[in-house]
Amino acid sequence: MLEVDDVSKSFGDHAVLRKVSFKASEGRVTALLGANGCGKTTTFRLIMGLLAPDEGTITNGGVPVARRQVGYMPEQRSLFVDCTVDAQLKLLGRLRGMPEDLLEMRIGQWLAALGLTAARYRPIRILSKGSQQKVQLAAAVLHDPTLLILDEPFNGLDQDSVQALAAVIERLKEKGRIIIMSFHQYAMAGPLADDYLLLEQGRLTAAVTRQQLDADPRRILAVRAAAGFQLHDDSIIASRQTEDEVRYTVADRQAAGRLMGRLHDDRDVQAVSLGPLSIADVIASGARS
Amino acid sequence: MRTLVAFALRRRFCSMLTAVFNLLVAAAIVALFFLDVLAHAAAGPVTAVYLDDTTRGMHERFESFVHDDFHYEVSSRPCGDTAAILHFDGGWTVYSAKALDQGMMDQIRADVGQVIAERYLAYGDAVTDSFINDYRREIANQVVQQTDQGGDAYLWIIESVVYFMILGYGSAIASDVVYEKATHMLEVLLTAVDAETHFRAKVVTGYMSLAIQGGLGAVYVLVGFLLRYRYDRLAGLIAYGRQTLAAYGCAAVPTGLAVGWPAVVLSAALIGTGVLTIQVIMLIIASQLSSPEDASGLQGPFYVALLLGYYALMYYGEVADMQTPAGLVLSQLPISSMLVMPVRLLLAAAPWWQGVTALAMALAGLKAVTVLGMPFYQRGILDYRIR
Numbered sequence: 001m002l003e004v005d006d007v008s009k010s011f012g013d014h015a016v017l018r019k020v021s022f023k024a025s026e027g028r029v030t031a032l033l034g035a036n037g038c039g040k041t042t043t044f045r046l047i048m049g050l051l052a053p054d055e056g057t058i059t060n061g062g063v064p065v066a067r068r069q070v071g072y073m074p075e076q077r078s079l080f081v082d083c084t085v086d087a088q089l090k091l092l093g094r095l096r097g098m099p100e101d102l103l104e105m106r107i108g109q110w111l112a113a114l115g116l117t118a119a120r121y122r123p124i125r126i127l128s129k130g131s132q133q134k135v136q137l138a139a140a141v142l143h144d145p146t147l148l149i150l151d152e153p154f155n156g157l158d159q160d161s162v163q164a165l166a167a168v169i170e171r172l173k174e175k176g177r178i179i180i181m182s183f184h185q186y187a188m189a190g191p192l193a194d195d196y197l198l199l200e201q202g203r204l205t206a207a208v209t210r211q212q213l214d215a216d217p218r219r220i221l222a223v224r225a226a227a228g229f230q231l232h233d234d235s236i237i238a239s240r241q242t243e244d245e246v247r248y249t250v251a252d253r254q255a256a257g258r259l260m261g262r263l264h265d266d267r268d269v270q271a272v273s274l275g276p277l278s279i280a281d282v283i284a285s286g287a288r289s
Numbered sequence: 290m291r292t293l294v295a296f297a298l299r300r301r302f303c304s305m306l307t308a309v310f311n312l313l314v315a316a317a318i319v320a321l322f323f324l325d326v327l328a329h330a331a332a333g334p335v336t337a338v339y340l341d342d343t344t345r346g347m348h349e350r351f352e353s354f355v356h357d358d359f360h361y362e363v364s365s366r367p368c369g370d371t372a373a374i375l376h377f378d379g380g381w382t383v384y385s386a387k388a389l390d391q392g393m394m395d396q397i398r399a400d401v402g403q404v405i406a407e408r409y410l411a412y413g414d415a416v417t418d419s420f421i422n423d424y425r426r427e428i429a430n431q432v433v434q435q436t437d438q439g440g441d442a443y444l445w446i447i448e449s450v451v452y453f454m455i456l457g458y459g460s461a462i463a464s465d466v467v468y469e470k471a472t473h474m475l476e477v478l479l480t481a482v483d484a485e486t487h488f489r490a491k492v493v494t495g496y497m498s499l500a501i502q503g504g505l506g507a508v509y510v511l512v513g514f515l516l517r518y519r520y521d522r523l524a525g526l527i528a529y530g531r532q533t534l535a536a537y538g539c540a541a542v543p544t545g546l547a548v549g550w551p552a553v554v555l556s557a558a559l560i561g562t563g564v565l566t567i568q569v570i571m572l573i574i575a576s577q578l579s580s581p582e583d584a585s586g587l588q589g590p591f592y593v594a595l596l597l598g599y600y601a602l603m604y605y606g607e608v609a610d611m612q613t614p615a616g617l618v619l620s621q622l623p624i625s626s627m628l629v630m631p632v633r634l635l636l637a638a639a640p641w642w643q644g645v646t647a648l649a650m651a652l653a654g655l656k657a658v659t660v661l662g663m664p665f666y667q668r669g670i671l672d673y674r675i676r
Binding site for chain 1: 292296478483
């Protein structure tokens with residue numbers, strides 16, 4: 001288990017992290033949420049040992065994190081784009097001390113799993129953004145790390161690429177890896193994560209588990225309706241407008257069912273759906289655990 | 290570290306850009322071996338001899354001479370590459386931009402002798418053959434672009450080439466660091482190796498790149514040499530070289546050159562240490578930058594400073610100046626010593642022990658820059674603040 005305990009970090013007068021503590025377990029995906037500049041990347045650099053904390057400790061299984069235990073995928077396209085996929089992966093595998101035959105085997109396996117076998121000897125620069133991100137993921141997991149850190153893994157990807165990456169992350173989770181991902185758009189954390197941590201201005205302000213979300217009686221009623229439509233009921237705790245719908249947080253399942261029935265008969269309503277509470281709704285409603 | 294160095298070298302030398310660069314260098318070096326052929330083809334032969342005001346009264350007679358390969362014409366223009374100027378100021382001189390061949394000079398001397406003889410005869414003076422012959426001998430071919438370059442100029446030229454290659458390679462290595470930092474590739478690499486290994490790999494890569502490029506250069510020289518040897522066993526090039534060097538007032542071999550093993554070894558060691566020092570400095574500077582835009586912003590002033598230093602050294606480049614206190618100090622200081630001390634050593638202007646002290650100071654400078662710069666590098670490569 002990765003344990004981040006009371007960690008603080010400042011650059012000059014600017015405090016980036018203040019007394020941050022959390023745990024990330026094997027076989028679970030931890031989503032680190034927060035706006036740009038809230039300290040997510042600094043947290044990752046501290047975990048990887050690239051920076052030293054001013055205060056606090058970071059351990060994995062009770063001992064300091066060893067670099068080679070870590071697989072890291074940065075938010076940016078961090079690749080030598082003039083090289084082939086094979087050359088890029090071999091560089092990182094060799095730097096991590098992998099034997100050549102194992103390296104060859106793993107490259108073949110991962111490229112097949114990610115649908116990139118045909119691109120193995122192609123220059124990275126000619127690959128699509130989604131394929132480049134898959135190469136980055138392959139580079140991060142090639143040495144079979146126990147701790148996988150993915151910084152904004154789905155940023156700028158199309159739905160197919162997101163699903164392909166999510167499937168691989170799910171597989172690694174089943175293999176018992178500790179996976180930490182960061183997101184600045186809360187909705188993207190989606191159902192993949194088991195634990196959600198919210199960082200705001202260097203402080204950890206919320207920690208919610210998927211079980212807590214599932215067990216929460218509150219329900220989300222998503223309504224797409226004509227302009228000027230308003231829904232009023234005592235059971236509605238909060239509401240927020242997204243791009244094309246209004247999401248109402250309803251107190252419990254029964255009230256949500258009742259409202260659902262009411263809305264079916266309303267001519268102004270174009271579409272309505274009922275679902276469990278998401279982390280984005282929790283954060284938006286300010287109802288944090 | 291070996292993996293990083295091998296990867297970086299493969300990236301550098303297995304690229305289209307490097308291939309094109311090397312093709313151009315190879316072509317330039319081979320062309321140098323055929324310089325005489327190219328110069329002749331480009332400039333063409335001297336086909337006119339201009340008669341200036343000093344030969345007034347004789348213009349008509351000179352213009353009446355008919356030769357297959359040149360003619361006389363009245364002109365006050367500069368001679369350029371395809372003409373010469375016949376001038377009289379009590380003695381006769383033929384000015385030209387390049388040395389004239391022997392046959393043409395003999396013909397001009399004969400023409401001048403003829404004109405003089407006719408003029409003396411016209412005045413009714415007794416003219417003997419021996420008098421005319423003496424006069425003819427005085428006519429000299431003087432190359433108008435004569436310079437006062439001495440033998441030491443060649444050493445400075447070679448050193449300049451080395452210096453600018455070092456700057457080029459140092460800059461390429463520094464750009465690598467900026468690229469890795471800007472793309473956050475460095476963070477990925479640093480999960481596999483520590484910052485010190487990364488730093489050392491960069492320095493070794495720069496040094497090996499220089500060595501490989503130098504080796505490739507040697508191959509191109511060999512190819513050029515062999516091609517020319519097959520063409521005419523170098524005869525044309527040697528004749529052209531002698532003629533040009535003589536015309537420019539230079540000895541065929543730099544005078545006072547003392548190419549002994551100690552001087553060569555010390556010079557090579559000084560240049561090598563200087564290369565490493567400059568690369569370490571450039572790496573540390575590059576580690577403080579966050580983007581290629583920052584790098585180009587900084588490169589301008591940095592290069593201006595290096596070029597000013599270079600021209601200052603060139604200013605003190607005469608052997609006589611290098612014996613002044615300023616020359617002595619510059620030949621001992623790390624970095625400047627890599628340029629000044631080899632010249633002093635190879636021209637026997639400095640005793641060997643001065644070379645040893647310069648090398649010791651250069652090595653101490655390199656160690657100091659590395660030790661003091663490493664913390665800045667380690668901090669800098671993960672610092673993305675805008676400066």
